[in-house]
Amino acid sequence: MATKQKVAAAYRAMQNLEIPEAKVKPVLKKLLKLYDKNWELIEEENYRALADAIFESNDFEEPEEQKKNKKVNEEEMEDEEASMNDEAARPLKRLRLRGQESQHGDCVTNDSPSSAASPLKKLRIEKATTLQSFPAQQPQNKAVSSDGNVRIEARLGPMRDASSDRGKQPASPQVSLGGRRHISERGSPSKQPSVEPGKSLLPSNQTPHAYALIIPKDEPVDEVPEYEVPIAVIPPEPSSLRDSSMKNGTTRKQAGHVPVASSQHRDRVRNEDIRPSSNKEVASNVVIASSAKGEVKLSLSCNSAIAGPDFRMANQEQLLKMMEDKCLRSYKITDPNFSIAKMLRDICDCMLEFSTDSNGDSKEGSMTRSGVDVLKESEAHDTPIVEGNKELDILSHSSNGSVHVNSFSALVSPRSPFSPTNQSSLDDGVLLSKMDKSHDFSQSDGKKQLEDPVSPNSRSLVIVPHHQLTADDARSFHDVNDLTKGNENVQISWVNETTDDFPPSFNYIPQNLVFQDAHVNISLSRIGTADCCSCVGSCVYSTHCACTDKAGGELAYTAQGLMKEETLEECIAISHNPQQHYFYCKDCPLERSKNDGCLEPCKGHLKRKFIKECWSKCGCGKQCGNRVIQRGITYNLQVFFTSEEKGWGLRTLEDLPKGAFVCEFAGEILTIGELHERNMKCTENGKSMYPILLDADWDSGFVKDEEALCLDAASFGNIARFINHRCFDANLVEIPIQIECPDRYYYHFALFTSRNIAAQEELTWDYGIDFDDHDQPVKLFQCRCGSKFCRNMKRSTRTTRSVTIAR
Numbered sequence: 001m002a003t004k005q006k007v008a009a010a011y012r013a014m015q016n017l018e019i020p021e022a023k024v025k026p027v028l029k030k031l032l033k034l035y036d037k038n039w040e041l042i043e044e045e046n047y048r049a050l051a052d053a054i055f056e057s058n059d060f061e062e063p064e065e066q067k068k069n070k071k072v073n074e075e076e077m078e079d080e081e082a083s084m085n086d087e088a089a090r091p092l093k094r095l096r097l098r099g100q101e102s103q104h105g106d107c108v109t110n111d112s113p114s115s116a117a118s119p120l121k122k123l124r125i126e127k128a129t130t131l132q133s134f135p136a137q138q139p140q141n142k143a144v145s146s147d148g149n150v151r152i153e154a155r156l157g158p159m160r161d162a163s164s165d166r167g168k169q170p171a172s173p174q175v176s177l178g179g180r181r182h183i184s185e186r187g188s189p190s191k192q193p194s195v196e197p198g199k200s201l202l203p204s205n206q207t208p209h210a211y212a213l214i215i216p217k218d219e220p221v222d223e224v225p226e227y228e229v230p231i232a233v234i235p236p237e238p239s240s241l242r243d244s245s246m247k248n249g250t251t252r253k254q255a256g257h258v259p260v261a262s263s264q265h266r267d268r269v270r271n272e273d274i275r276p277s278s279n280k281e282v283a284s285n286v287v288i289a290s291s292a293k294g295e296v297k298l299s300l301s302c303n304s305a306i307a308g309p310d311f312r313m314a315n316q317e318q319l320l321k322m323m324e325d326k327c328l329r330s331y332k333i334t335d336p337n338f339s340i341a342k343m344l345r346d347i348c349d350c351m352l353e354f355s356t357d358s359n360g361d362s363k364e365g366s367m368t369r370s371g372v373d374v375l376k377e378s379e380a381h382d383t384p385i386v387e388g389n390k391e392l393d394i395l396s397h398s399s400n401g402s403v404h405v406n407s408f409s410a411l412v413s414p415r416s417p418f419s420p421t422n423q424s425s426l427d428d429g430v431l432l433s434k435m436d437k438s439h440d441f442s443q444s445d446g447k448k449q450l451e452d453p454v455s456p457n458s459r460s461l462v463i464v465p466h467h468q469l470t471a472d473d474a475r476s477f478h479d480v481n482d483l484t485k486g487n488e489n490v491q492i493s494w495v496n497e498t499t500d501d502f503p504p505s506f507n508y509i510p511q512n513l514v515f516q517d518a519h520v521n522i523s524l525s526r527i528g529t530a531d532c533c534s535c536v537g538s539c540v541y542s543t544h545c546a547c548t549d550k551a552g553g554e555l556a557y558t559a560q561g562l563m564k565e566e567t568l569e570e571c572i573a574i575s576h577n578p579q580q581h582y583f584y585c586k587d588c589p590l591e592r593s594k595n596d597g598c599l600e601p602c603k604g605h606l607k608r609k610f611i612k613e614c615w616s617k618c619g620c621g622k623q624c625g626n627r628v629i630q631r632g633i634t635y636n637l638q639v640f641f642t643s644e645e646k647g648w649g650l651r652t653l654e655d656l657p658k659g660a661f662v663c664e665f666a667g668e669i670l671t672i673g674e675l676h677e678r679n680m681k682c683t684e685n686g687k688s689m690y691p692i693l694l695d696a697d698w699d700s701g702f703v704k705d706e707e708a709l710c711l712d713a714a715s716f717g718n719i720a721r722f723i724n725h726r727c728f729d730a731n732l733v734e735i736p737i738q739i740e741c742p743d744r745y746y747y748h749f750a751l752f753t754s755r756n757i758a759a760q761e762e763l764t765w766d767y768g769i770d771f772d773d774h775d776q777p778v779k780l781f782q783c784r785c786g787s788k789f790c791r792n793m794k795r796s797t798r799t800t801r802s803v804t805i806a807r
């Protein structure tokens, strides 16, 4: 049949579905382009691909940017149209390419003119974003499109610097699947290094490619968000593969189904007619974990018991082929170069990028991770020695009916000797993606390095069969990415490049908690009209705000959420010249708490400038500019082992502007009496306390014992417990923030940057210690702050400040 007739036949078929020619034409053109004019694919199943594509294009409104692309593509298509009538269909290049490479884990990106010009593919690329989530096991992470499918996107190739996204909305909702790392409401700089996959995956000069995965939902979804997606195409499914793709519960239309007229209707068809029969109990699991040195372990498990007695193990080739076909057909992946092995390596890349960069995206969108414990780094991980296979491999079945599929590539791990282990979460094998230390961002020059994509050492994948893992190896697959255990808006990783030590064990609490006796009375009834504002929206625009009035009459924060220069300088000046701001209690609660019969005179407390933030009883909203610290940590930080014998420390992974809120010092709220008791116990058993007094307002009147409070972050604390002391020129300054209490005996101890801080710099704060005063609640330490103003070296005669932290 001549092309003209084929076009006419397609129009007719669509006419039967009451689709006007005008709608068919542009989609048909795109489809022809996508299929390299292979009419067979378009005609199959009564033009199902065409109909689906038309419906998809109708379902979603395209964003401006896509429309622009579309226009360009339309122009590109003009030539196509001209030749539409006379050119014979060319061979199916994309499928052939895919077929060629699918036999190999490795693939070469197709940048041929035809693929580059593919409008559909281009639109996909527009949509590309970092893999934020692997939501198959986490329904709450699924982004459900209006056709009832769940969409995950993974990006292959050089990553866009996320900082370029600052202040912009994600291109489409699904892009922000895991908004966690983009949470910064003030557009905090969140740099994402442009890490590229290894040489074998993608030549350095290639443009980014995107894979778009749509996992069919298995349950009806009542409310589905609308997504802006490009025209999606479901290529017809050859009958030879149909059975296999249906088996695992993939919701596909049966052959011969006539596409229906709306996405809602299609949902119904899928849910009612084609619902998988028995996949409710599918017990598959994806475990992704990484170590401090950038190794990523992927473990995919599926329960073979569900397949019944006829279960047989697919060989590697079959499995790859089946999965690739499935992805290309069922999941609407339109990239002909798609390969599963490559996708797995991409997951490793994304994981590495996710865990090492300062980009944002995703607490909620984080990949599915098992609760692999925080465990130790194995030294044996450092030197890969054997060039190995580059393919996906199926290692073994386990005796409990599970099958473990492990992927490996490039290099075989040098680890040895190995001994059997029964790490249940690691099962039978691991895929490790290694990042060469010389390219690690944590190197001593303090700057993140972009990986050399052509260096075989820059990142490689190594396979370590599970049965060869020692307990030490297993420990390296800890949940390194988040010391906060999901308690903060951002994940905070740790790294130790100096010793074999783990971070100390403690309970992470994002906010202060009362230990026992502390009387922190937070109640709405205590907040009078003078203690909360009646502003509407944000107090930034308010002429009169009761909260800011309390703190000096002016909003303390800039529109970007930074502490205003003037306020900040005032706070810094207090820290720098404490003598001028000391006050002395007549009857010091601290001395009273010692209860040793000899009441000593008060040694002085530093009166600080308070900031009052708005709170729940205020008229303003949650986004009010006068609510900064209560939104929590927003910058990318990392705990690291210092090289100056200070133990662990905290550093920033991104540049921080002056006046930025870093974190609050959170811990157990103790009465001063409890502090004293605990101090004595700790002295006896050699334990540490990290106490700070909440004494910045003790001069306001007689402080009752139960109101004289302090915080101890040693056993229960947040990330601030890792911040080391630096005399005088520390880069953080403490500022008391009053939020939910009208009194100032309880307040939040917030740490703000006192200057611009470059990425990788250690964050420090002046504890205000007088290193000459040995009559302090806790033991002093030998200061190694390195400051030229170090009080420990100079043995200053400065009096004791009220804040004391010692080990």
Ligand SMILES: C[S@@+](CC[C@H](N)C(=O)[O-])C[C@H]1O[C@@H](n2cnc3c(N)ncnc32)[C@H](O)[C@@H]1O
Pocket (backbone or CB within 6 Å): 504, 645, 646, 647, 648, 649, 690, 720, 721, 722, 723, 724, 725, 726, 781, 782, 783, 784, 785, 786, 805, 806, 807
């Ligand atoms: C709040 S903790 C800071 C985190 C601590 N480095 C760790 O490893 O967990 C305070 C303790 O860190 C150590 N430290 C903090 N600053 C220090 C400094 N400038 N020089 C030496 N040790 C320091 C002291 O042992 C101190 O008791």
